[in-house]
Amino acid sequence: MTAKIISGKQVAARIKESLKNEVxxxxxxxILPGLAVVIVGSDPASRIYVNSKxxxxxxxxxxxxxxxxxxxxxxxxxLRLVRTLNEKKDVHGILVQxxxxxxxxxxxxxxxxxxxxxxxxxxxxxxxxxxxxxPDYLPCTPAGVMELIKESGxxxxxxxxxxxxxxxxxxxxxxxLLLQQHGTVTICHSRTKNLxxxxxxxxxLVVAVGKPxxxxxxxxxxxxxxxxxGMNRLExxxxxxxxxxxxxxxxxxxxxxxPGGVGPMTIAMLMKNxxxxxxxxxxxx
Ligand code: GUN
Numbered sequence: 001m002t003a004k005i006i007s008g009k010q011v012a013a014r015i016k017e018s019l020k021n022e023v024x025x026x027x028x029x030x031i032l033p034g035l036a037v038v039i040v041g042s043d044p045a046s047r048i049y050v051n052s053k054x055x056x057x058x059x060x061x062x063x064x065x066x067x068x069x070x071x072x073x074x075x076x077x078x079l080r081l082v083r084t085l086n087e088k089k090d091v092h093g094i095l096v097q098x099x100x101x102x103x104x105x106x107x108x109x110x111x112x113x114x115x116x117x118x119x120x121x122x123x124x125x126x127x128x129x130x131x132x133x134x135p136d137y138l139p140c141t142p143a144g145v146m147e148l149i150k151e152s153g154x155x156x157x158x159x160x161x162x163x164x165x166x167x168x169x170x171x172x173x174x175x176x177l178l179l180q181q182h183g184t185v186t187i188c189h190s191r192t193k194n195l196x197x198x199x200x201x202x203x204x205l206v207v208a209v210g211k212p213x214x215x216x217x218x219x220x221x222x223x224x225x226x227x228x229x230g231m232n233r234l235e236x237x238x239x240x241x242x243x244x245x246x247x248x249x250x251x252x253x254x255x256x257x258x259p260g261g262v263g264p265m266t267i268a269m270l271m272k273n274x275x276x277x278x279x280x281x282x283x284x285x
Pocket of ligand 1: 266
C-alpha cells in the first residue's frame with residue numbers, strides 16, 4: 001500500500017479561488033485589500049518566496065507593493081518604513097520577509113508592525129492570542145498544515161500528534177493549533193532522546209526542522225498522516241523535504257510531497273490573512 005499524496009497545490013488553488021470571491025465582495029464595498037512586502041538584501045530563496053507572494057496577490061485581485069531594500073539598510077531606516085506602512089491606508093497587511101541580514105534586529109522590526117496589519121502573526125500580541133486560542137490571524141505555515149491534515153480526512157481529536165521542530169515560525173505555533181483541535185501533542189527537537197520511538201507513536205507527524213530527509217520510513221507508524229514542512233536544496237540541486245519521501249510513502253497513510261505540499265499552502269494562508277486584515281480594518285473604521 002502506498003500513501004495518499006496530499007496535494008497542497010490543489011488545496012491552495014481551491015482556497016485562492018474562494019478568496020477571489022471575497023475580494024470581489026470587498027471591492028463592491030469600496031475596499032481593495034492591500035499587502036506590503038518588504039525584502040532586505042538579496043537572499044535568493046527570499047527573492048523566490050517574495051515573487052510567489054506577489055504573484056498570488058495578482059491572481060486573487062489583491063493590491064500589492066514591494067519594498068526591496070539594499071543589504072546596507074540600517075535598522076532605523078527599516079523601522080521608519082514599517083511605521084510609514086502602519087499608517088498607510090491602502091496597506092492592510094505588512095510582511096517583512098525573514099531572515100533579515102545579520103546586522104538588523106528582527107525582533108524589534110516585528111514588534112514595530114501594527115498587530116492589526118501583522119498577516120504573518122509574528123507580533124507578540126498575535127502570538128499571545130494564538131496561545132489563548134483567540135487568534136485574529138493564524139500563522140501561515142501552521143495554518144496551511146492544518147488544512148492539509150483536514151484534507152487527509154483524519155479527525156485530530158485525541159490523536160497522537162508529534163511536531164518535530166520548535167521554531168517560533170512553525171513548530172511552536174503548530175503545536176498550539178493541534179492542541180486547539182484536541183490533539184495529544186509532543187514537540188521534538190535537537191535534544192530529544194529516542195526521536196525514532198517518539199515519531200513512531202504519531203498518528204499525525206509534522207516535520208519542520210530544515211534538515212534534509214532526517215525522518216525515514218522506519219520512524220513512521222503505519223497509516224500515519226505525515227506533513228513535511230521542510231524545503232532543502234541538495235548539492236545536486238534537487239529540492240527535498242525533511243522526510244525521506246521514497247521510504248515514507250510506503251508506510252504512511254497520507255503524505256505531502258516537496259515541492260507542491262506545504263509551500264503553496266503558506267502562500268494561500270497569507271492571502272487569506274490579507275483579506276481578513278482588510279475586513280478587520282473595514283469594521284474598525
Ligand atoms: N521566512 C520564511 N518563512 C517566512 C514567513 O512565513 N514569513 C516571513 N515574513 N518570512 C519567512
